[in-house]
Amino acid sequence: MKNKIGVYICQCGSNISDYVDVVKVKDAALKVNGVHLAKTTMFACADSTQQEIANDIKEQKLDAIVIASCSPKLHLFTFRNVAIQAGLNPYNYVQVNIREQGSWAHSDNKPKATEKAIQLVLGGIARVKHSKELDMIKIHSENAVAVVGAGVAGMRAALELAEMGSVVHLIEREYFVGGRASQWNVLFTTNETGQQVVSRLYNQIITHPKVTLYTATNIVSKKGSVGDFTLTLKTKPRYINPECKLDLKKFQLAIDKCPIEVNDEFNFGITKRKAIFKNYDSEFPEIPAIDYDACNKCGECAKLCDDIDLNQQPHETTINVGAVLLSTGFNPYEPPVGEFGYGEVDNVITLQQFKRLIELSPEKLIYKGKEIKNIAYIYCVGSRQVDGDNKYCSRYCCTSVIHTAILVKNKYKGIQNFHFNRGIRTYGKQEKLYHEASEQGDIFLQSFEDAPTQVEKVGNETIVKIKDILTANEELEMSANLVVLVTGMVPRENADIVNLLKVPIGRDKFFNEIHPKLRPVETVIDGVLISGACQAPLNITESVKSALAAASKANSLISKGEIELEPTMAMVYNDKCTWCGKCSAACPYDAISIKEYNGKQIAQITEALCKGCGMCLPVCPENAIDLIGYTDKEMESMIEALIS
Amino acid sequence: MAKINPDFAKEIFKYGNTDFQACYNCGNCTAVCSLSDEHNSFPRKMVRASVLGLEKNIQSSLDPWLCYYCGECSTTCPRGANPGELMMSLRRYLTASYDWTGLSKKFYTSKISELIAIFIFSALILVLFIFYHGPMDTTLTEQGGVKLNTFAPWKTIEIGDWIMAGLLSFFLITNVFNMFLKVIIKDKTVKIPLKLYFTELWKLIFHFATQWQFRKCNTKDDKPSDVKKTLTYWIMHWLLMSSYITLFTMIVGFLWWFQTDEIHNWWHPQRLLGYYSTLGLTIGIIYFSINRIKKDIEKSKFSHYTDWTFLVLLFLTTISGILVHLFRINGMPYATYYMYVFHLMVLFPMLMIEVPFSKWSHLAYRPFSIYFNNLKIAARKEE
Structure with missing residues (x-):
């Protein structure tokens, strides 16, 4: 039981004292057994007052303090630090909220507000009497991090962590690294291709002694907690001898022979691929893979190529890490059949499919056998939804589609772009692209969400209609050879990770941080950090920035060898x-x-x-x-x- | 439902070169325009219609004619889309679209066509003179002047003038009527009561005579130097216009009084009016040419080849006219006769091309557009 308690009643300028009689509160506190002193103060949080409290603690040898002021959300840590400075255990301090729960809430009834403040302060004193000295808990931490997802964000984070001295396990679910960036061609500002960016990162990662890369690997179980997670990884067989010579001609024969055809997800389903595959020549790791889920093990390929070994089995690895950094990325939004004619009208595709189509079409832009001249882009598909769950703006799509429109116009002859948007958001430097597109003659039309753009098949023509708010709501139409739905971002399918790690999910279904401004890469699960587009729609630059933030946050958490809780x-x-x-x-x-x-x-x-x-x-x-x-x-x- | 026509931009580019496609619809141009008001909001609407290729919206609009090109919109445009120059290009485009013969479009979009037309008209004059000119009398009058009316009797020339004036009027009036059809008759949103055509008529005359709208190109925020520039421009324009009208009237209506062999005293109204007009034209031509060369005011930054054709033909006409006069009063018969033929060889094509089909047609379209616009406003008020 504490019996030299100091009580301070804050006036908060006049925020509290206008409604609460602080002297009465002080007098009531003084009457309590064990209260050694009670004071009122103009601003408890002012530097001079903090000093005064610290002096009181030292000189009068107070064994506990109560400060009646604002919400502890504002100043709990301020006053705990005062206690620490004065040599008092911070847990022998109790903050009583007589502003948000007192003066502000009861400004209409001053006597009752005072009465409530007295009760609250008495309650605080009663609590602090029984308070114990407590110390921070220290636990061991392993200086190793599991980075989940080897896209640009994950690879960049892995590299940074390794540079800072942490052991990194980089875990990729797919057979190849690179994530979404490897599917994009030329990127805005640097004019590098996504594949070049991926190659640069891969070459650094693969030679770094502290990074271990696992492809075709999932996390199947988790034990332990921050500082000491034990993860079990399950790796699917690649069915190809890892030490093989890269005789691509031989592999091509095997690919030609393979009887299995599946949708090529790398091209967002606009083409097919075989069970044995490699998405592009410079893809990493260099050796091709045989799709574990698609292959029927007919063995035809193994006859042509000695390096193929269909007897490989899935295997498990156990790793011990102090923290987990998630960079699992995004999926393009998949429109339901009928949204702007998707799946119903034959020449409606998504922006991501369109970007692949451009890369696959060297001379003329041809879709389903017809040459494309007039392209209609419909913006905000799957973003800023009025009825759906995706209320957010996907941020990258305006820039991406305008960048693509410029590329298309430069690459092929006679292209005319029509942008049916809901307001262009090419923020920052990306605005230059918008200017360039307008100057090259792209046409921008805008509508409100209550009168969306319409896509209709009329005879052989695909007609796109809009009530254009930039032309005094005039109804305008055009005939499109191709309609491109500018689809936004949704998180990847991550149910397994969410269940294992209990990562909190926001209303928008992306991973949730603790505080968007102050703790943007941490989750409420200690030791689990998030980065890149698994958290919110981000472009590559922003993803890498958040990856670097998460990497340094992870490193500072675990690299000391122990963690304070x-x-x-x-x-x-x-x-x-x-x-x-x-x-x-x-x-x-x-x-x-x-x-x-x-x-x-x-x-x-x-x-x-x-x-x-x-x-x-x-x-x-x-x-x-x-x-x-x-x-x-x-x-x-x-x-x-x-x-x- | 209107169909978007991006190819229309290519059409507009022939009438003037601007980056209007760079527009992102901020509306600063309209906000800053001192002539745009609640009845006619421009230039953004016209920029938008041009970007989308909404030809009907443009052809039925009076906005391009109501703009007097102060250039404030172009200097304010954050995208450098030059709305002011687009309005200028649209005036050329509209001139072509009102012209039912299609010649205007030809002249505006093909340099070669315009040159050929000039050549044909010049050649026609030359041929007529070669075969039908009067005797080239080298004897002088008692006052020592050349006997011009012997070489080219005013009675004969006047017949030619009337034919020419008839043709000009016919083309110009039918084109104005075409404009009337497009902007008044086809506009189903407003019906003009007959009475208004008379009560608003004074505006047509007033604006034809004064070009008063130029004065409104200033805003109260303008610097004194800008106000002065606008004032100078208006004075120069008026000087040129009044000189032209004076000469045209004397040539077509009063040739018997204007083309005399008698040399009047210098203070005689015939000579004074002649001097005023030729001086007015010369000063005007020099002023506008310098503007177009220096490009330091917004409206003179961009010159279409038709702008220069007009200035050059007008300059040659003026100079040759002055020379005819000087040669005549100084008793130089051959010089007078050849210069007279040359004078008509540039005057005739200039009037035949410029008045009904090209730049000079705005002498009708400008005041008529104000007249039509006021008809609409008054009719709406009455409704």
């Missing part, structure tokens, strides 16, 4: 516990497991996982769990003081 967490009274398992079921963080104790089974809290949320407390029938920092004793005495 808040001591506020659940604690089991071993003697009382009878293990019914209810607490474990209630825990949202998987922090409660079972252990043997004196010949019986009891609950055990994994410190590194517990967040101190308190979900396990009310469900315990034996009252065998307490929350350190919010013990029953503290809370009960607080309640008593509040209602007294």
Whole structure:
């Protein structure tokens, strides 16, 4: 029990004192047993006041303090630091909120506001009396990171982590690295191709001693927590001898022979590929792959090429890492059949398909046997939806489509581009592209979401219609040879990772950070970081920036060898516990497991996982769990003081 | 439902070179224009119609004629799309579209056609003189002047003048009527009561005589130097216009009084009017030519070849006219006769091409557009 308590009542300028009689509150506090001093103050957070409180603690040897002011969300850590400076354990400080929950809420009734403030302060004093000195918990951390997804973001993060001295396990689900960037040709500002960017990163990664790359690999299980995760990886066979000589002619024979044809996802389904494949010549790793899920093991290819080994089996690897960095990227939005004629009108495709079509068409732009001249681009498909869930702007598509329109016009003769948009968002330097496209004669038409652009088949023609708000709402139409739906971003199919790691998902279905501005690459799961387009629609530059942020955040978290955690967490009274398992079921963080104790089974809290949320407390029938920092004793005495 | 026609831009480029396609519809041009108002909002609407190729919207619009090209829109445009020059190009385009003969379009879009036409008209004059000129009398009058009316009797020339004036009027009036059909009759949103055609008529005359709209090209925020430039431009334009009208009237209506063998005193109205007009034309031509060469005011930055054709023909006509006069009063018969033929060889094509089919047609379209516009506004008010 603390008995030299200091109580400070803040006026917050006049924010509090206009409605709450702070002197009355101070006098009420002074009457409580154990309160050594009570003061009012103009601004408790002012530097001079902080100094005064620190001096009081030192000179008068206070053993606990209560500050009645604003919400702890604002200043909990400010005043904890004051306590630390003065040599007082920060957990012997309690903040009472008499502004948001007092003066502001009850400005219409001053006497009652004062009365409530007194009760709250008495409650705070009662709680602080029972407070304990607590220390940060320190746990071991492994200086290794699992980076999930070897796209541009993942590879860049892996490289950065390795440079900073962490061991990196780079895990890619596909047979080849590069992710989406490898599917794009020329990129804006640098005029490099996506494939060149990928090659540069790959060549650095593959020669770096601290990076291990796993392709065709999924994470199948996870144990442990921040600082000490154990992950089991399952790698699909490639069916090709990894030490083989790269005789591409031989492989081509095998590819020709292969009887299996599947949709080529690299080209977004506009072409087919064989079960044995490589998407493009300079793709990495260099050796082709045989699609584990598609191959029927007929063995025809193995007859032509000795390096093919259909007896390879899937294998598992276990790795130990301190943190997991997710960079699982995005999928293009897949329009449902009928959205702007998609799947119904024969010449409607997505922007991503269109970009592949351009790369596959060297001389003339031909789709389904017809030469393309007039192209209609319909913007914001799958983004900024009025009825659907995707309320967000996908950010990259305006720039991407305008960039593509310029490329198309330069590459083929007689192309005319028509942009049916809902406002052009080529922010930053990308604005130059918009200018260039207008100057080259591209036509921009704009509509509101309540009168969307329409695509109709009239006879042999595909007619696109719009009520153009830039032409006084005049109804305009054109006949398109090709309609390109400018589809936005949605997160990749990630259910397995989400289930394993319990990554929080936002309403938009992307991974959620803790705070968009202040903690943009961390998740509420300690040790799990997010980067790139798995978090939100981002372009390559932005993805790489967030990857670098996540890499340094991961490194600073685990590289010291130990991690400090808040001591506020659940604690089991071993003697009382009878293990019914209810607490474990209630825990949202998987922090409660079972252990043997004196010949019986009891609950055990994994410190590194517990967040101190308190979900396990009310469900315990034996009252065998307490929350350190919010013990029953503290809370009960607080309640008593509040209602007294 | 209107069909978008991107090829229309290529058509417009023939009438003047601007980057109007760079427009991103911010509307600054319209906001900054001191002539655009709630009845006629321009130039953005015209830029948009040009980008989309909405030919009907343009052909039925009076906006290009209501613009007097102060150039504020072009200097303000964040995209360098030159809306002011587009309006100029559209005036050329409209001149061509009102002309039912198709000659205007030919002259505006093909340099060769215009040169050939000039050549044909010149040749016609030359041939007529070769076969039908009067005696080349070298004796002088008592005052020492050349007997010009012996070589080219005013009665004969006047017949030619009337034929020419008849042709000019016929083409110009039918083209104005075509304009009337496109902008008034085809506009189903407003019906003009007959009475208004008379009550608004004074505006046609007033603006024909004064070009008062030029004065409105200034805004109250303009620098004094800009205000002065606009004022100078208006004065120069008026000088040129009044000189031309004076000469045209004397030639077509009063040739018996204007083309005399008698040498009047210098203060005689015949000579004073002649001097005023030729001086007015000369100063005007020099002023506009220097503007077009220096390109330091917005409206003179871009010159279509038809602009130069007009200035050159007008210059040659003026100079040769002055020379005919000087040769005549100084008793130089051959010089007078040859210069007279040359004078008509440039005057005739200039009037035949420029007045009904090219730049000079704006002497009708400008005031008529204000007249038509006021008819519409008044009719809407009455409704």
